[in-house]
Amino acid sequence: MPTITTRDGMRICKSDVDNAIDPGRRRFLTTTAIAVAGAHLGGMRVAPMQSAVAPVPSDAAAVRSSAASAFTLHQINAGLLNVGYVDEGRRDAPAIVLLHGWPYDIHSFVDVTPRLVSAGYRVIVPYLRGYGTTRFLSNGTFRNGQPSAVAMDAVELMNALNIERATIAGFDWGARSGDIIAALWPERCKGLVSVSGYLIGSQAGGRTPLSPTAEYQWWYQFYFATERGRAGYDANRREFAKLIWQLASPKWKFDEATFERSAAAFENPDHVDIVIHNYRWRMGIAEGEAMYDDVERRLAAAPLITVPSITLEGDANGAPYPPPATYANKFSGKYAHRTITGGIGHNLPQEAPAAFAQAILDVDAL
Numbered sequence: 001m002p003t004i005t006t007r008d009g010m011r012i013c014k015s016d017v018d019n020a021i022d023p024g025r026r027r028f029l030t031t032t033a034i035a036v037a038g039a040h041l042g043g044m045r046v047a048p049m050q051s052a053v054a055p056v057p058s059d060a061a062a063v064r065s066s067a068a069s070a071f072t073l074h075q076i077n078a079g080l081l082n083v084g085y086v087d088e089g090r091r092d093a094p095a096i097v098l099l100h101g102w103p104y105d106i107h108s109f110v111d112v113t114p115r116l117v118s119a120g121y122r123v124i125v126p127y128l129r130g131y132g133t134t135r136f137l138s139n140g141t142f143r144n145g146q147p148s149a150v151a152m153d154a155v156e157l158m159n160a161l162n163i164e165r166a167t168i169a170g171f172d173w174g175a176r177s178g179d180i181i182a183a184l185w186p187e188r189c190k191g192l193v194s195v196s197g198y199l200i201g202s203q204a205g206g207r208t209p210l211s212p213t214a215e216y217q218w219w220y221q222f223y224f225a226t227e228r229g230r231a232g233y234d235a236n237r238r239e240f241a242k243l244i245w246q247l248a249s250p251k252w253k254f255d256e257a258t259f260e261r262s263a264a265a266f267e268n269p270d271h272v273d274i275v276i277h278n279y280r281w282r283m284g285i286a287e288g289e290a291m292y293d294d295v296e297r298r299l300a301a302a303p304l305i306t307v308p309s310i311t312l313e314g315d316a317n318g319a320p321y322p323p324p325a326t327y328a329n330k331f332s333g334k335y336a337h338r339t340i341t342g343g344i345g346h347n348l349p350q351e352a353p354a355a356f357a358q359a360i361l362d363v364d365a366l
Contacts, residue, residue: 079156084133086125093122095163101172103241105265111353130274132265145278146288148295151180171195183303191363197311198327202300207284217320224279237266248319249345308334308366310359314344334366
């Protein structure tokens, strides 16, 4: 099949670009999915089974990513977006959806994906809105970064690909999206792996002041709250992202080629708008869209996650994160927490791919 090679080395299937969507493909509309979200809250309940797991050593020293991407990229219309995504493994295999965070991209899973494919799974890794080759279908669509909108993008992608149910795993923004899907649409989520645990929040919570030490860790949110910060981030996307990588993963020794492979994703024309709106919305200084109001009200109630879940945390995460004991009771189904040792920071899937992949295989067997 003819392919197009992007400047960062990824191959895009030409047929996927020319024919972004099969007109006959079943797809739920975003507004429909949002409207029915409440019907599933509290629907699936599994008897709680808390399990204490000893710290898990990482394989960080054993695995080194190749800077050249091994991914082949596809494009498909899904909801409000034309999504760039990786689709590896047999199409009839059980599906796993991997969701990245900020300021990272699909290459956080470059060493996780082949492990899961070898284990017999189909692995989907999308660029989030505002990253890589993902684009809005309409120039008139509000560039909304609020968490419910980002989570709905993943549901819409599953709809477009005719995936009824998948194991969902992610970190940072991706973990938050996974938590939201698992809480509101448990019938779509077979199992959940969430780095830094339960990240569902609300604007009201975001307005609540924290201790000075905690506020200091969120310094970039205050920067993004200003127009100076927007302009600064726009002008210095690579420098800003590299600084976050270094602060959030102080013991991760990534090379320049590895960073540049991901940094190319931040050149997306909507990237700055999405990132700035995401953090301003969370602080309660930017409005969202009315179409997501009902979902946000439900999320503000901090719904339980009933699907089988494993939460992960690196032992050297330099980014703000809640202690595992503070969120264990938000997982009411089969649940375990693992601390990944060996100097593992915020970008846990890329720093400890074997441990991340193993958690996905284990949650799928719970």
